[in-house]
Amino acid sequence: MVDDPNGLASDELGDDEIDVTPTRALFVEMLTRDLLLNRAVIDLVDNSVDGAKRLRPERDQRFDGLEISVTLSSDAFRITDNCGGIGIDLARRYAFRFGRARGMPATPGSVGQFGVGMKRALFKFGHGFEVISTTATDHFELRVDVDEWELEPGPWRFVFDTAETGLENPAAKTGTRISVSPLRADARAQFGNPAFVTALTREIQSAQQQYIDRGLLITVNGRSLIATPWKLIQGGGIEPHIVEDVLQLPNGVVQRRIYAGLGDSMPQAAGWYVFCNGRMILEADQSRATGWERGDDPEGVIIPKFHGQFARFRGYVFLDSDNPALLPWNTTKTGVDADTDVWRNTYAKMRSIMRPVIDALNRLDAEKEAPANARAIEIALRNSSPKSLRSLTRLGDFVVPSKAPGPKPPPWTSIQFSRPKSKVDQLKTAFGASSNAHLGELLFDSAYDEHVGE
Amino acid sequence: MAGSYTKIDYRVRPAKYAERLMMVDAFRRLRFGSIESYQYVGLGSVYFTDFSLIHKSLGIDKLVSIEKNEEDRERFEANVPFASIEMLWGNTSSELQKVRLDLRSIIWMDYDGRLDRSVLADIAHIASEATGGSVLAITVQCRFDRVTREDGTDASIEALSSSIGAERLPNDLSTNDLLGKGTGAVFRKVMLSEIENALDARNAILPPGQRIKYKQIFNFRYEDGVQMMTIGVVFYDVGQQVLLDLCGFSDLPFIRADEETFEIGIPRLTPLEIKKLERQLPLQGSTPLDRGAIPERDVIRYARLYRYFPSIAFVDS
Numbered sequence: 201m202v203d204d205p206n207g208l209a210s211d212e213l214g215d216d217e218i219d220v221t222p223t224r225a226l227f228v229e230m231l232t233r234d235l236l237l238n239r240a241v242i243d244l245v246d247n248s249v250d251g252a253k254r255l256r257p258e259r260d261q262r263f264d265g266l267e268i269s270v271t272l273s274s275d276a277f278r279i280t281d282n283c284g285g286i287g288i289d290l291a292r293r294y295a296f297r298f299g300r301a302r303g304m305p306a307t308p309g310s311v312g313q314f315g316v317g318m319k320r321a322l323f324k325f326g327h328g329f330e331v332i333s334t335t336a337t338d339h340f341e342l343r344v345d346v347d348e349w350e351l352e353p354g355p356w357r358f359v360f361d362t363a364e365t366g367l368e369n370p371a372a373k374t375g376t377r378i379s380v381s382p383l384r385a386d387a388r389a390q391f392g393n394p395a396f397v398t399a400l401t402r403e404i405q406s407a408q409q410q411y412i413d414r415g416l417l418i419t420v421n422g423r424s425l426i427a428t429p430w431k432l433i434q435g436g437g438i439e440p441h442i443v444e445d446v447l448q449l450p451n452g453v454v455q456r457r458i459y460a461g462l463g464d465s466m467p468q469a470a471g472w473y474v475f476c477n478g479r480m481i482l483e484a485d486q487s488r489a490t491g492w493e494r495g496d497d498p499e500g501v502i503i504p505k506f507h508g509q510f511a512r513f514r515g516y517v518f519l520d521s522d523n524p525a526l527l528p529w530n531t532t533k534t535g536v537d538a539d540t541d542v543w544r545n546t547y548a549k550m551r552s553i554m555r556p557v558i559d560a561l562n563r564l565d566a567e568k569e570a571p572a573n574a575r576a577i578e579i580a581l582r583n584s585s586p587k588s589l590r591s592l593t594r595l596g597d598f599v600v601p602s603k604a605p606g607p608k609p610p611p612w613t614s615i616q617f618s619r620p621k622s623k624v625d626q627l628k629t630a631f632g633a634s635s636n637a638h639l640g641e642l643l644f645d646s647a648y649d650e651h652v653g654e
Numbered sequence: 655m656a657g658s659y660t661k662i663d664y665r666v667r668p669a670k671y672a673e674r675l676m677m678v679d680a681f682r683r684l685r686f687g688s689i690e691s692y693q694y695v696g697l698g699s700v701y702f703t704d705f706s707l708i709h710k711s712l713g714i715d716k717l718v719s720i721e722k723n724e725e726d727r728e729r730f731e732a733n734v735p736f737a738s739i740e741m742l743w744g745n746t747s748s749e750l751q752k753v754r755l756d757l758r759s760i761i762w763m764d765y766d767g768r769l770d771r772s773v774l775a776d777i778a779h780i781a782s783e784a785t786g787g788s789v790l791a792i793t794v795q796c797r798f799d800r801v802t803r804e805d806g807t808d809a810s811i812e813a814l815s816s817s818i819g820a821e822r823l824p825n826d827l828s829t830n831d832l833l834g835k836g837t838g839a840v841f842r843k844v845m846l847s848e849i850e851n852a853l854d855a856r857n858a859i860l861p862p863g864q865r866i867k868y869k870q871i872f873n874f875r876y877e878d879g880v881q882m883m884t885i886g887v888v889f890y891d892v893g894q895q896v897l898l899d900l901c902g903f904s905d906l907p908f909i910r911a912d913e914e915t916f917e918i919g920i921p922r923l924t925p926l927e928i929k930k931l932e933r934q935l936p937l938q939g940s941t942p943l944d945r946g947a948i949p950e951r952d953v954i955r956y957a958r959l960y961r962y963f964p965s966i967a968f969v970d971s
Contacts, residue, residue, distance in 0.1 A: 425959035447859045493771060493819060548855035552779045556748035597751050602743055603724040 213571065224350040231298075231547065232324040236409060238400045239532050240324045243317035244279050244378065245404055245418065247477065247532070249411055251283030251376065259520075263416035270404070270420045274380035274392025277325050285374040288363050291342075291426040296358055313498045318378075321345075325387045326380035333489050363444060407533075410478035413590075429588040430473065430516055432461040436583030437576075440571040441553050441598035447542060454525035454542055460553045461598055462560070462581070463514035472515040474536060476527040481535060489536060490515070491551040509565040513557055517546060553598070566637055569611050576601040580638035615640065662777050669876035669918045672962040674704055675886060676908050676918075677762070677791065678711050679962075680871060685789025685900040686890070690714060695753055698748075699723070700733045704762060709736055716757070718742060722727045746776050755783035764793040769841045770817045774848045781852035781868070785888045787897070791872060791886035792845060796838035800829075816846060838875055838883045839913060845885050846870065866891050871903050873910035876918035883915075907958070917948040918959065921952035928963075931956050 209550030213219055222230075248268040256263060268281040286295050298319060322329040323346060330343045341362040349358075383391065385607040390396045397420065405425040408418060413427035432440040463469065472490035474482040486492055519527050519542065528536045528543035536543050560577060567575040580601045626637060633639035657897060682689060690713040696704050698719035708714050717739045721730055725744045734741065742749040747764070753759075757821055765773055773794060780790050801813035810829045822844050832840060849868055857865040872886030890898045903909045908916045924933070927948050934943050945953045955962065 448861075449859060450861075544855040545858045548778065548782050548852055551775065552751065552782060555775060555779070556751055559745050559748045598748075 220409065224352070224356070227298075228346070228350060230324045231320050235320055235324050235532070237387055238396070239401055239534065240317075240321035241272070241277075241279075241400055242533070244321050245270065245408060247318055248281040248283050248376070249408060249416070249479075251281060251285070251603060252411070252416055255284045260414065263411060264416045266415075267417040267419070269422075270418070272391040272400075272421065275383070276379060277383065277387065277391060278377065278379045280375065280377045282372070282375035284339075285338070285376050286331075286333040288340050288360075289333075289334045290363055291333070296342075320612065322378070322380055324384070326383045328382065329380045330376065331376065332377050334369050334370065334374050336369055336374060337365060337367055339367055339369065401425065406483055407480045408478075409480060410475065422644060429464060429590065430459075430514075431586035432459060432514055432516075433463060433512075433584045434461075434592060435585055436580040436586045437599065437601040438462060438580050438584045439594060439596065440592060440601040441557070442592060442595050443510050443549075443553070445594060447545070448540065449526055452514045452521055452526050454519055454521045454526050456520075456542075457518040458515070458546075458549060458553055459517075460542065460550075460557055461513040461515075462512045462557065464512045465515055465584060469512040470511045470513045470515065474519070474556075476519050476529045476533070477521065477524060478518075479529075479533060479535050481529050484579060486510075489538065490571045491547060491554060493634065506519070510561050512557065512561060513554070513562075515550060515554060515557075517550065518630045519546065556598045556600075558637065560598070563600075563603075569613065571612055576603060615644070656782060667878035670962045671881075671964040672918050672920070672959055673876060675871065675962040676709055676874075677884075677886070678707055680903060680906055680909065681708075681712060681760055681789065682816060683726075683901045683906070684787065684789070684888075685897050685944060686894060691758065692716070693718065693754070693757045693759040695720070696916050697761055697762075697764050698739070700730055702733065702735050702739070703774075704764065705739060706735055708760070709738075714760070716740075718753055720744070721728065722746070724793075743809040745772075748896060750776055750779055755780065755788070756785050758785055758787045760789045760791075762791045762793070764791075766939055768799070768817070768870045769844065770794045774818060774822070774844070777845055777848045778852040781849045781889070782856050784866075786866060786894050788889045789871075789883055789886060790849075790889070792882040793882060795880055796875070796883040797881040798832050798834065798837045813940075814840075822847065835875070835915070838881070838915070842873065842885055842913065846887075849887060863893060864891050868900060869903075870911050871909050873913070873915045874908070874918055875915045876920075878963050881893055919951075919955045920963075921955040921959070923948065923952055923956060927955060928956070928960075932960060935960055 245268060249568075252266045252268075255266070266281070268279065268283065271278045271280075295318060322344075327336045327347050328343070330341070330342045333339070339362065340360050342358055342360050344358050355358055355573060378381050380387075382388075401423065403418045404418060404420060405412065405427075408416070408425070409427055409430070412418060412425055413429055418425045425441055434440060438461070440459055442457070442459050444455070444457045469484050471484040471486040471492075472482060473480060473484065474490070482490065521527055526540075526542060528538075528540040528546070530537050538544070539549070564577045567578050624639070627633075627643075628636070628639045631639055631640055631642050656735075658813060681692075684692070692712075692714050693716040694705070694708045694714045695718045696720065698705050701924070702719065705717050715738045717736065719734075720742045722743075722745050723730070727743065730741065740751055745907060753790075754940065757763075761784070763773070763776055767773075773792070776790060777790070782846075784790060799813070801809045801906065803809045808829050810832055811823075811827055814827075814832070815823060823840070827840070830836070833855055853866055853868065866889055868887045868889050870885065870887050872884050874884040875881075876882055888901075888903075904911070910916050922971065927946075930946070931943060931953065935957060937943070943953055943957065
């Protein structure tokens with residue numbers, strides 16, 4: 201029997217025992233297998249954002265002056281922040297442990313809750329990494345050659361190259377710098393690929409929208425990301441649905457805000473947006489996950505499968521908690537964990553809340569068949585404008601103008617046909633019509649007067 | 655769909671008439687608060703028949719009617735029988751949201767059509783919001799609706815799946831299960847499971863002692879031209895179990911708490927026959943009724959229903 205460098209020496213093993221210690225290589229492989237590179241980068245950005253939140257913990261506090269910078273190329277990956285740094289104690293007990301040790305408190309309202317993000321990302325990216333961090337009192341430097349570490353025998357550990365505590369570092373000097381090189385083959389290929397970097401930039405911008413909006417500066421390869429605040433249409437008799445409540449759960453409290461209403465007609469932007477502790481985990485979702493049902497019957501008012509006429513639908517769900525374990529995100533923060541109590545309850549609320557909006561959009565669609573002055577919602581839309589969620593303060597139900605009372609207007613229909621262009625142009629000139637549609641209207645009205653009469 | 659009020663005079667549907675009276679008899683037994691303090695929410699149509707009954711016999715003042723035929727608004731408003739009826743104009747999907755379901759309510763969603771996703775979404779919304787002590791009754795058509803493909807083969811299950819969602823139906827459902835009373839039985843299960851799912855989501859964030867449960871009280875079937883069904887449930891929080899027990903619904907002969915139905919069969923009797931039977935009612939122990947020449951089936955039906963049987967006379971002037 202060959203002694204496994206990771207396991208017990210065979211003489212330490214009793215006759216009735218089997219050594220089941222995993223090899224480090226297997227562990228690294230398992231830990232990183234399903235992780236996408238872009239998610240791993242976003243995980244690291246999340247950690248820095250958590251640092252910013254530890255520095256400025258008040259809800260909605262500004263983050264001006266705090267900065268996270270990500271640099272990636274086919275040679276190396278680096279993320280630097282000035283968000284308070286990782287203390288030696290935190291590094292030993294949490295940041296470099298695999299899994300959160302029991303009793304280790306979470307950052308209130310944090311995003312990185314699983315205690316695996318950073319290590320997983322570092323292993324995923326490269327064969328070696330370096331972490332240098334400075335807090336108000338501590339400074340450490342840690343360099344790990346992953347290939348060597350995988351072969352090391354005995355207990356699993358990383359060794360600090362430098363670890364000082366009891367210092368008095370100025371606040372401006374605090375922060376963390378993580379560098380990875382040399383990169384593994386897939387990271388080398390992707391990090392050097394401009395399309396990957398562009399997509400990643402957009403993802404970070406979306407995911408961290410809330411924080412960028414609050415003044416946090418995030419740059420990717422030197423380009424700073426900008427916030428495009430989430431908006432809903434308001435005015436002209438249109439009001440979005442806005443509800444805020446607090447869910448009291450056995451292990452803590454979840455603050456919930458749900459916004460739903462109309463936006464500009466953009467199919468790719470329509471749907472539900474779900475945020476956990478400010479981090480976007482679903483973007484413009486138009487799937488079953490957020491209540492869109494598969495149905496081929498447009499009759500009646502259901503929550504239909506997402507369809508073109510709903511390109512104006514927008515919904516935003518914000519779930520915040522000091523105890524991130526209560527939030528319904530999956531481990532990669534790319535979607536919701538549908539089995540959680542908070543999500544089951546929120547999903548039911550979303551389904552209820554979206555119905556009047558869908559109803560209004562069906563009406564808007566039907567208004568195409570109505571005379572121009574009977575198009576209540578279309579008229580309202582002209583007198584409204586998109587407002588950022590922050591500026592919307594009225595709590596209450598979704599409102600759109602109701603149908604005008606009075607007899608149902610006769611339905612309208614459109615006529616479409618083709619004729620040789622030269623003939624059409626001649627007739628247009630003869631009638632002094634400004635467009636084909638105008639010509640058609642003139643011809644129709646004159647034919648109607650002549651053959652049908654008033 | 656044009657409102658069915660343009661086709662049917664609601665007042666001359668005898669089974670529906672009997673159903674309304676039975677429902678009111680049951681509502682009178684609610685012990686969660688004074689019955690006058692309840693809110694009634696219905697789909698009043700132009701006749702407001704249920705509203706008249708609820709207001710006059712139960713003393714409920716807070717009345718809300720949802721009406722989608724907005725363009726006929728003038729006609730509806732001219733027919734509103736009481737000052738305290740609040741009209742909500744639009745689809746139930748939009749208007750139910752405006753109803754304050756945190757008030758103890760009797761909600762009767764008396765639809766014209768069949769069960770579909772929209773009805774189920776209404777049910778889910780109400781079950782998510784209704785406060786303890788509230789009653790929800792849902793009436794829909796439940797006739798077996800055979801659908802065939804162009805080649806003549808049966809597609810009834812597919813049609814049903816597309817109108818209410820395949821995920822809501824048992825995997826092994828066959829057309830035979832829908833025949834006769836089968837459609838009603840399937841609809842009942844689908845409606846109740848919609849309620850259960852909504853309550854599960856609602857209870858997920860509530861402490862155990864305040865979770866909301868429901869109990870079925872109505873499972874009516876009747877036919878005034880088309881087969882209809884009414885399912886009724888009471889919502890209560892766990893702490894209100896004792897109040898629910900006090901209601902003593904099971905003492906009423908038409909209460910149905912499970913899949914067994916109560917059929918509202920209208921006997922065909924002459925005024926003289928009615929007088930003859932009523933003199934012998936209520937039933938005295940096991941003494942059989944002297945039915946004379948009246949068919950036995952009609953006698954049994956009448957004995958079951960006589961308190962709720964409509965007396966309709968058309969007066970030709």
